[in-house]
Amino acid sequence: MNLKTYPLNSLRRHPARTAGLCVLVALLCSAVLGGSLVIGSLQNGLASLEARMGADILVAPKSASTTTNLEDILINGIPGYFYMDKSYVDKVAQVEGVERVSPQYYLASVKAGCCSMPVQIIGIDPQTDFTIQPWIDHSYGKELQRGEVAVGANITGQVGSTIRFYGRDCTIVAKLDNTGTALDNAAFCDVQTITDLIEGSVEQGIAVLTNNDPNNIVSTVQVKVDPDHNVQDVTDYINLHVRGVKAVRSKAMTTGVASSMAGISRVVGILVAVVWVLAVTVLFVALWVLGRQRTKEFAVLRVLGAPSNAVARVLVTENLIVSAVGALAGIAVALLAMLGFSGALEQALGLPFLLPSVPSMAIWALLTLAMALAVGVLTSAFAARRIAKVDASQILRDE
Numbered sequence: 001m002n003l004k005t006y007p008l009n010s011l012r013r014h015p016a017r018t019a020g021l022c023v024l025v026a027l028l029c030s031a032v033l034g035g036s037l038v039i040g041s042l043q044n045g046l047a048s049l050e051a052r053m054g055a056d057i058l059v060a061p062k063s064a065s066t067t068t069n070l071e072d073i074l075i076n077g078i079p080g081y082f083y084m085d086k087s088y089v090d091k092v093a094q095v096e097g098v099e100r101v102s103p104q105y106y107l108a109s110v111k112a113g114c115c116s117m118p119v120q121i122i123g124i125d126p127q128t129d130f131t132i133q134p135w136i137d138h139s140y141g142k143e144l145q146r147g148e149v150a151v152g153a154n155i156t157g158q159v160g161s162t163i164r165f166y167g168r169d170c171t172i173v174a175k176l177d178n179t180g181t182a183l184d185n186a187a188f189c190d191v192q193t194i195t196d197l198i199e200g201s202v203e204q205g206i207a208v209l210t211n212n213d214p215n216n217i218v219s220t221v222q223v224k225v226d227p228d229h230n231v232q233d234v235t236d237y238i239n240l241h242v243r244g245v246k247a248v249r250s251k252a253m254t255t256g257v258a259s260s261m262a263g264i265s266r267v268v269g270i271l272v273a274v275v276w277v278l279a280v281t282v283l284f285v286a287l288w289v290l291g292r293q294r295t296k297e298f299a300v301l302r303v304l305g306a307p308s309n310a311v312a313r314v315l316v317t318e319n320l321i322v323s324a325v326g327a328l329a330g331i332a333v334a335l336l337a338m339l340g341f342s343g344a345l346e347q348a349l350g351l352p353f354l355l356p357s358v359p360s361m362a363i364w365a366l367l368t369l370a371m372a373l374a375v376g377v378l379t380s381a382f383a384a385r386r387i388a389k390v391d392a393s394q395i396l397r398d399e
Contacts (some may be wrong), residue, residue: 006314011321018322024283025326025372026333028275031366033334035272037356039265040364041342044354045180055102055131055222056231059092059238059247060084079108081121083217084245090240092221097229102128105194109165112143116164119155123194128157131222132188140174146192149336150174152184163187166200180346180354225246255321264349284379316380323376327369335361 011018047336061084093101105123109115126143133143136150144150149170151157159292162169170193178184189197198214222331223238225231236248336357338345346353358366 003246008321011318012313021286021319021322022326022329024201025323025376028280028283028375029330029368030334030337031275031328031330031332032272032371033364034337035268035275036266036336036364036368037334037361038345040356040360041180041338041345041353042265042349044356045346055250057223057238057247058248059088059221059223059242059245060219062244064246079118079190081106081108082218083219086216086218087244088223088242089218091274092223092238092245095234095238095242097226097234098223099226100224101220102130102362103191104129104132104220105191105198105217106219107194107197108166110206112113114164114167114200117156120182121149121165121194121197122183122186124188129222130224135176135179136174136188139176140222142173142181144188144190144193145232146174146190146196147171148173148189148193150176150188152176152186153178154184157186165197166204166206168196170197171177178354178387192279192282194234221245257339280375283375284382288330288367311367316377319380320373324369327372330372331365331368335365363392 061082064082078171089101089103089161091271092098102125107123109118109121109123113119122132124144126136127131128318136144140150147168149163149172151163151172151174153176155163157163157172157176159172161172163172165187166171170187170189174185194200195214198217202214223234225234235249338361342353342355355361
């Protein structure tokens with residue numbers, strides 16, 4: 001009798017039992033890893049959104065708070081536009097406590113022959129921008145020129161191809177890194193390009209302007225507050241002394257998103273914990289029951305000369321194999337599901353959703369594997385301890 005090959009032979013002799021335990025471990029690991037990645041993706045999405053928001057304060061025309069909600073464009077990804085006079089850039093820049101300002105221009109393309117696709121178009125001034133330009137620099141390394149656009153990760157089209165907005169052809173020069181936010185569905189260009197596109201929309205009969213010169217408008221003013229000043233105080237001052245605009249703290253816009261994410265993360269965390277407790281309990285009970293049912297089998301091994309610690313090693317080895325196979329299967333299912341359906345999850349949750357990096361997912365996978373192996377060893381150790389105390393000869397006489 002070779003105890004070294006006994007565990008594998010035992011598992012092969014009972015395929016139904018082996019498969020059942022593997023499935024149980026796989027479900028445990030899949031639920032734990034999948035839930036952990038969902039929580040991590042939501043946290044990454046919020047961090048990415050805050051990074052892309054960049055500015056401490058967003059200043060928009062007062063009409064934007066009613067006709068087109070600023071959050072719809074920047075957070076919910078609903079294409080829109082609104083404009084105010086360009087002079088507000090200088091007015092805001094002169095407010096005490098304002099360190100830097102940069103204008104942004106919004107234009108929504110339409111689903112018609114004049115446009116390749118309906119997307120949000122955001123114009124920036126590369127010379128002053130401190131929110132979008134660093135993101136573009138990371139993927140492109142240059143400032144956008146007239147007739148060039150950088151597109152979010154979800155926009156169809158490859159670098160070097162042409163995309164049309166309001167009868168104007170633009171060249172895609174960069175595909176930006178995925179952020180898990182609504183900005184992945186936007187196109188970005190410089191001031192000259194956005195002005196050309198606004199003029200094109202007017203020529204196409206799309207009434208985005210009301211008696212305004214495209215060269216003398218902006219949509220928002222991005223504000224960076226001096227570290228020595230309080231952001232809320234500067235916000236209140238702009239709202240009180242700069243008429244016709246509405247200043248909003250960026251963090252105030254993301255507070256609702258953060259609250260929603262925190263709620264979902266708590267629910268997912270509770271579900272993961274419940275699955276853990278149930279799975280560990282069921283696994284423990286299953287191994288305990290199987291250990292009791294196999295008492296005669298192990299008694300025979302003892303009578304044939306196998307020491308009690310060797311019999312215990314057989315049981316531990318079997319459970320290690322089952323735990324490893326089940327854990328690897330569960331990890332593979334969780335990773336494939338997250339990679340394949342992250343977009344669907346983002347749409348279903350309606351929140352910024354950015355998968356962790358490959359090294360981070362690998363670390364989570366290794367931790368899940370380690371936890372599964374630990375559970376397998378601990379539960380089998382309890383059963384092995386009981387078996388070691390059994391009087392083998394008495395059991396066989398009873399049989």
